[in-house]
Each structure stands twice: as structure tokens, then as C-alpha cells.
Amino acid sequence: MSMVPFDDRDGVIWFNGEMVPWREAKLHVLSHALHYASSVFEGERAYGGTIYKMREHHERFHVSAGILGFQIPYGIEAIDAAAMEVLKANGIVDGYLRPVAWRGSEMMGVSAQETRINVAIAAWEWPSYFSPEARLKGIRLTTSPWRRPAPDTAPVHAKAAGLYMICTLAKHAAEAKGFNDALMLDYRGRVAEATGANIFLLQDGKLHTPTPDCFLDGLTRQTVIALARARGIEVVERTIMPDELAETQEVFITGTAAEVTPVGEIDGQTFAVGEITQELMTAYSDLVRNPAQASASAA
Numbered sequence: 226m227s228m229v230p231f232d233d234r235d236g237v238i239w240f241n242g243e244m245v246p247w248r249e250a251k252l253h254v255l256s257h258a259l260h261y262a263s264s265v266f267e268g269e270r271a272y273g274g275t276i277y278k279m280r281e282h283h284e285r286f287h288v289s290a291g292i293l294g295f296q297i298p299y300g301i302e303a304i305d306a307a308a309m310e311v312l313k314a315n316g317i318v319d320g321y322l323r324p325v326a327w328r329g330s331e332m333m334g335v336s337a338q339e340t341r342i343n344v345a346i347a348a349w350e351w352p353s354y355f356s357p358e359a360r361l362k363g364i365r366l367t368t369s370p371w372r373r374p375a376p377d378t379a380p381v382h383a384k385a386a387g388l389y390m391i392c393t394l395a396k397h398a399a400e401a402k403g404f405n406d407a408l409m410l411d412y413r414g415r416v417a418e419a420t421g422a423n424i425f426l427l428q429d430g431k432l433h434t435p436t437p438d439c440f441l442d443g444l445t446r447q448t449v450i451a452l453a454r455a456r457g458i459e460v461v462e463r464t465i466m467p468d469e470l471a472e473t474q475e476v477f478i479t480g481t482a483a484e485v486t487p488v489g490e491i492d493g494q495t496f497a498v499g500e501i502t503q504e505l506m507t508a509y510s511d512l513v514r515n516p517a518q519a520s521a522s523a524a
């Protein structure tokens with residue numbers, strides 16, 4: 226696979242309040258975040274020049290930092306404005322945005338009380354998280370040997386860089402076996418989520434999704450629950466055990482990057498890319514491209 230590395234591209238990145246040339250948006254090797262994972266981030270998508278749920282993403286950005294014990298030195302409105310500026314400066318209409326905040330180099334040890342909080346926002350064009358073929362047939366998942374940690378073990382409700390150590394291990398293990406992604410169970414052995422997206426199961430006409438008590442309650446998850454309910458589809462948030470996959474007709478995952486992606490297989494068990502999944506894929510795709518019209522027609 227040939228890829229243009231992310232540190233060698235044209236464009237500009239918003240870095241601590243200023244636009245800097247893409248290749249110059251650097252940090253020092255002795256940055257606290259690199260050694261101790263003191264970093265939080267966001268993943269957002271722009272559709273037609275508008276960032277979907279921008280305010281909610283930037284509120285979560287601030288909340289994530291708060292959970293890690295630091296404050297982002299720019300208010301939510303300033304982050305909103307910076308994100309829009311980044312899109313414009315790079316000429317991006319449909320793309321992905323990555324705000325990130327991290328502890329700097331002032332202290333190098335477990336304690337980091339006096340570190341500067343740095344903030345950057347980058348954006349790039351990124352059409353689809355999984356390949357179009359995989360999206361059409363449904364992606365293939367395998368259960369990960371790595372589990373989501375307990376809420377008293379890690380800051381599970383923050384979108385914190387450190388939590389993705391487990392996700393990368395899980396995703397690499399799945400890819401090594403020829404799967405697209407991993408199904409992650411939680412510390413109790415319950416179905417939790419994929420490595421970067423939440424999960425929904427269709428059983429006898431109702432949607433079931435795990436209660437987000439030890440992983441991110443994704444913004445896309447919340448959107449899809451509302452879309453389903455508005456269409457008269459019942460949604461149940463509850464404990465889901467992996468053996469229930471045997472009684473499941475359809476499966477899909479939701480996330481800003483993944484959007485609504487059907488799952489065609491989990492560990493050899495197959496699922497149809499059925500009507501409800503297709504209806505919600507279309508509904509989500511329509512909503513993000515025209516949020517104003519969708520809310521007007523719902524009113």
C-alpha cells in the first residue's frame with residue numbers, strides 16, 4: 226500500500242492559535258503526551274463545508290481533557306472557529322478533522338502539573354473508513370483478545386489517546402487473521418464495541434445496543450438511536466452477551482469515521498446487510514449532508 230505520510234503533505238494546520246505550514250506542525254520528542262499518553266482528541270467529519278455536530282465534538286473535547294485533569298486553553302467557540310478556518314484554509318469541503326490537545330515538554334515524569342497544554346487541529350480529505358466493497362457486503366469482525374477496561378481502571382468516557390493502545394492491538398490482531406476489525410468485549414465479557422465505533426444488533430425487528438458504561442457513548446450512536454426511533458424502530462440499550470449473536474439478524478457499527486457500516490460476519494457467523502441497516506445507512510447519510518432540512522422536516 227503506498228501512502229502519503231501524514232507529516233509530509235501540503236496545507237496548513239492550526240497549532241496553538243496560529244496557522245502553520247503542514248510540515249512544520251511538530252512537537253519535541255520529550256513531550257509528556259508521547260511518553261505518558263496525556264492527550265485527548267476528536268474525530269469529526271465535514272459534509273458540504275459543514276462539520277456535523279461540531280459543537281458536540283468540541284464540548285466532548287473539553288470534557289475529555291477535564292477527565293484527564295487538564296483544561297484546553299481555548300474556549301469551545303474558539304475551537305469551533307479554528308476548525309472552520311482549517312477547513313477553509315485547506316480548501317476542504319468534505320473531509321475529516323482531527324483536533325488534539327496534549328501535555329508538552331515542561332516536565333518529564335509521571336507528574337505533569339506544570340506542563341503547557343498544546344492544541345492543534347488538522348483536516349484532510351477522507352472518503353470512507355472501510356473500503357466501498359466492504360461497506361456493501363458488510364465488514365468482517367473477529368472477537369479481540371483485548372477487552373475494554375473497567376471505569377475504575379481507565380478514563381473510559383474520555384476520548385483519550387491512551388485508550389487506543391488497546392484498540393490498535395485489537396485491530397492488528399484482527400487484521401493479522403484477515404478480518405477488517407475487532408469486536409471488543411468489556412472487562413466483564415459483555416459485547417462492548419468495535420475498535421473505533423459503537424455496535425448495534427437487530428433481533429426480531431428491534432435494535433439492541435450495549436449500555437455505554439465503560440466505553441464512549443458515540444455521537445453517531447446517539448444520532449442513529451434518534452433516527453431509528455423517529456422511524457418507529459424500537460431501540461433497547463442493555464447488557465448484551467456474545468452468545469446472543471446466534472439470535473441476531475443484522476449487525477452494524479456507528480462512528481464519525483465509520484458512519485453506519487454493516488457487519489457481514491463475526492467469527493464465522495454471518496449476517497445479512499438487511500433492510501433496517503440499509504434504511505439507517507441512508508438516513509444517516511442524508512442527515513449529515515443536510516442537517517437543517519432534516520430537522521425542518523422532522524418538526
Ligand SMILES: Cc1ncc(COP(=O)(O)O)c(C=O)c1O
Nearest residue numbers: 420421422423443444445480481
Ligand atoms: C473507541 C470508539 N468508540 C466509539 C466511537 C464512536 O464515536 P463517535 O460516534 O462520537 O465518533 C469512536 C469514534 O470516535 C471510537 O474511537
